Amino acid sequence: MFRAIAVLFLTFPMTAWALVPPDYQEPPSDFTAEIEAGFQLNTGNTDSSSFNGRTKLVYDTKQTKQEATFKAYFASDDEKTTSEKYDIQLQSNYKLQSDWGGYVFGRGDFTSDRFGSYTQISTVSTGYGFDAISDIDTKLSLEIGPGYRYNMPIETEAEPDPEANADVIIRTAIKFEQKLQEYTSLNADLTAEAGEDNSTLTLDMNYKNTLFQDWAFKIGVNVKYTDVVPEGTKQTDTITTFNLLYTFQ
Template identity: 30%
Template sequence: MTRKFLPLVLTLAAVAPAHAELTGKGEAGLVIASGNTETETANVKFALAHERDKWKNQFGLAGLYASDVDGTTAQRWEVFGQSDYNFSPKTFWFGAARYEDDRFSGFEYQATISTGLGRKFVDTDRTKFVGTAGVGYKVFETRDAFDPDTGVLLEEGGRGEDVVFRGTLDFEHKLTETTSLIDKFIVEAGADNTFYQNDFSVQVTVTKVLALAVGYSVRHNTDPPIGFEKTDTLTTVNLVYEIK
């Protein structure tokens, strides 16, 4: 599985520079341990943005895979997109969509479409701070939950839907010419469940297009299915390829 992630990122990175109007970045990290401990962990992220006149369109994907001698321990992928229309230099309307498949969260999938308003609170070469707020519609499906000791069915999975509040905060600040702090936060709050995710990373530029990033991600569902933890964390060390 890990070998499938890296060729995808490298292929996208090779093709993207031919489209000079695009900006974005691809990230990939891989850890393989053998001997007394047999583990494999891989994660990838890829995001593109295109701006023209008053419009900005964004698209991205992310994937995570981990395994040990007992089998797969993590498997998640996500796709997302957003279109912004700028009313003024600092205020914009957005429409967004997100789909997530996480085999170890208790959810078969979570899919959300949303719309609302955004504001560029700070927009300089050194610091960028953008927030959005709006409403959305979420569709999700939970998995059957079983007792780990007896195998007895505790709760049947099923499909659900909810109206949610959707908010984001994106912050990026250049500490030096080569070091940046990046933090991205999203919340989808509904009556059945509230989902939070915060991704923080420190990125150090190595060349004009390559960088190293150390990141820490926290994901939280307030009401996951029975038998599943509310919070997942992930620490990553990734190679970053920037498209400028």
């Protein structure tokens, strides 16, 4: 009996090694996702808390690429909420068979910002993009195309019942990714929306350092400049985040 068990014990690992070689790796997946969050709590002289979270889903195949990004920002002190903002970004690319790695895209950007100069912003756009640089360490993509933007200004004392603004725009975007070292990378997206009534410029930049396996520490900065804003509000909004990020595929 003992001999039979020993034979099975020795035979099974040898069979497993034959079927699954030691250097075997799972085939790459078309689907990847990133989930990140950061939280800050202050007590003592000042009682305040803040939270931000981001989820990004990417489905990339030979012919198409689908991206969805969801962001949330919230802050409050011991008396009231001081910041509450939600972003949704959706983009669908159809890849063209060209040496430039070109693609046509459709995109939607939707923002709800309780304390922003504009409380609701909806932008839909389409156009053409291509990969100017695409290698292991560096990626650079350029996009341009027409779009339509809807803005709802915040209520102010001078304008207690504001009217929404609708504008045809031209959207241009630069998307840059640079691998600095084996475990660090830098990403920067610069987007300009030029319209007859208003124009915006947005820089979304982050530095990521992998801690272990799929976990990373991420520092992000988002700066948005709006040319025309309601009276009493500022043209530039800046958000800085310090988050823990998990990537899976």
